[in-house]
Amino acid sequence: MIFEDEPKPKPREGFQPARLxxxxxxxLRAxxxxxTAEIARSEAAIAARAHQRAAADAFFRKPGG
Incomplete structure (x- = not known):
């Protein structure tokens, strides 16, 4: 359960690219x-949040608006 007063985890700060x-x-291919897999996972999370936002917006939309 998430509580409002708990700090949210932040994206990786200070990301340092790997030394290749x-x-x-x-x-390198691996x-x-x-x-690529991590990007796909991140994009899926973004899409899920956008879907949740759209559902919430539709639910709370004022009638006739």
């Missing part, structure tokens, strides 16, 4: 696959 020097081509 010395990585093999296979390692890293890209991991990043």
């Amino acid at each position: 020097e010395g990585w093999s081509e296979a390692d 890293y890209i696959a991991e990043l």
Whole structure:
């Protein structure tokens, strides 16, 4: 359960890109696959929140408006 007075987790602050020097081509491709999966997961979370927002907006919309 989430309470209003609890601090919300923040996105990763101070993100530092990985140092790619010395990585093999296979390692780089695996890293890209991991990043791509994380982007897809983030985009799905954004879409879910947008859907929730749209449902809430529709529910609280004033009649005739």
